Amino acid sequence: xxxxxxxxxxAAAGAGSEALPEARRVALRERVPVRKGGRLPNLGxxxxxxxxxxxxxxxxxxxxxxxxxxxxxxxESFLAHLFRAEEATPKPRAFSASVHxxxxxxxxxxxxxxxxxxxxxxxxxxxxxxLFAAARATGPGPFCVGAVDELPRETFLELARAGDVAxxxxxxxxxxxxxxxxxxxxxxxxxxxxxxxxxxxxxxxELADDAAAVVSSGGAQHASxxxxxxxxxxxxxxxxxxxxxxxxxxxxxRIALLEVTPRGECALIALARA
Numbered sequence: 001x002x003x004x005x006x007x008x009x010x011a012a013a014g015a016g017s018e019a020l021p022e023a024r025r026v027a028l029r030e031r032v033p034v035r036k037g038g039r040l041p042n043l044g045x046x047x048x049x050x051x052x053x054x055x056x057x058x059x060x061x062x063x064x065x066x067x068x069x070x071x072x073x074x075x076e077s078f079l080a081h082l083f084r085a086e087e088a089t090p091k092p093r094a095f096s097a098s099v100h101x102x103x104x105x106x107x108x109x110x111x112x113x114x115x116x117x118x119x120x121x122x123x124x125x126x127x128x129x130x131l132f133a134a135a136r137a138t139g140p141g142p143f144c145v146g147a148v149d150e151l152p153r154e155t156f157l158e159l160a161r162a163g164d165v166a167x168x169x170x171x172x173x174x175x176x177x178x179x180x181x182x183x184x185x186x187x188x189x190x191x192x193x194x195x196x197x198x199x200x201x202x203x204x205x206e207l208a209d210d211a212a213a214v215v216s217s218g219g220a221q222h223a224s225x226x227x228x229x230x231x232x233x234x235x236x237x238x239x240x241x242x243x244x245x246x247x248x249x250x251x252x253x254r255i256a257l258l259e260v261t262p263r264g265e266c267a268l269i270a271l272a273r274a
Contacts, residue, residue, distance in 0.1 A: 003135035003191050005177040006184035006274065008142065010231035011050035013043060014171020015221035017228060019245030020235055026050050028170065031073065031150075039073040040148050041106035047174035048107050048144045060140050062115030063108040064133050066126025066147035068223035071102060073150060103148060115139040124217070124259055125193070127227040128267035132191060134177055141178050147224035148172030172224045173231040181274075185238035189254060189272040199266050203258045206268055212254035215246045226259045230269055233257060237273045 013026040026046045029039050037045070044065055104119040116137045120129040127147035134143040151170040177188065189210075196202035203214055215229065222228075233255040235241035236248070243251050256270040 001132075001135065001191055003131065003188045004179060005131075005135055005143075005188040006179070006181055007175050007177055007186045007188065007234040007271070008180070008184050009051040009053065009176040010173065010185065010234050011047045012171065012173035012228050012231045013047060013148075015169035015228070016171060016225060016232065017173065019232055019241050021240055024050070024231070024235065024240070037106045037110075038071050038102055040067065040071045040150055041102045043148050043172065044103045044146060044174070045107040045110050047146055047148070047172065048111060048176075051144065051174050051176040052111075057111045057113055058142065059112065060115045060142075061108075061111060061113035062134060062137055062139055062141055062143040063104045063111070063113050063117050064120070064130040064143055064145045065104040065107070065118075066120040066122070066128075066130040066224065066227070067103055067149055068121070068123050068126055069149050070121065071150075074102075107144065111144075113144075115141060116143065123263070123265070124223060124226060124261045125265055125267045127224060127230065128191065128193065128259065128269060131175075131177075131188070131230075131269065132193075135188075135191065142180070143177050144174055145177055146172060146174030147227035149223035151222070169222045171222050171228060173227040175227075175231060175234065184274045185240075186234040186271045187274050189270040190268070191270075192268045194266050194268075195264050196266060199258060199260045202266060203256060203268050207256055207270060210254060210256075210270070212256040212270055212272075213248050213252040214256045214258055215248070217257075217259040226257065226267070226269070229257050230271070233271045237271055
């Protein structure tokens, strides 16, 4: 599908963000429970504010996030205490921050955004589904579309190692997208999902005769690295980052990001120079 969306600004944090200009980077928060909102929700808010810059958010702003692992810090804090205290003294604040949708809803509340608001939980493809939701949204936007993940600790880390969790680091990114074609960093040219036997061949078929440089997800740094790579692609197309940040030899007119999960599901996000 053609999402008819334009990337107006990006921001990223954690693994992979070092290739972006300093003004586009956000520092990861300390690995402790945060009194208000939770660690990942606050990171999502920081990314949104960095992408929005000095402009006041429009009331129609949509906030759409993806996450694979969710709010690990608060979930572990809530459950560990619940077991240790034998359910005598639950932590309602930790519980409210542990649910996945806390990421998008907290950022939307703090920004005063009244547009579309959802957090998508679909593994490594969560960012792609958030982008799909922005493309299909009935509201006018603009949209903060991002994905964030933190590396689990203690018990959750062992559970993650037993599964198919991408990467050994944490981070995330956000793209401020809109339907306004005036002076964007890049254009979202196409978005596709599939479960093909040959992901590379499928990607090339989806792109047809497009000479886009295809960047695969091999060696993903963290569970939401598709969002980070999308932000990097937009920055490369805008001339803000080196093509080497995505393993490219030269600046391309189009960059296609292929994400393949351990379950064989695929997402393809193609960006073009504006």
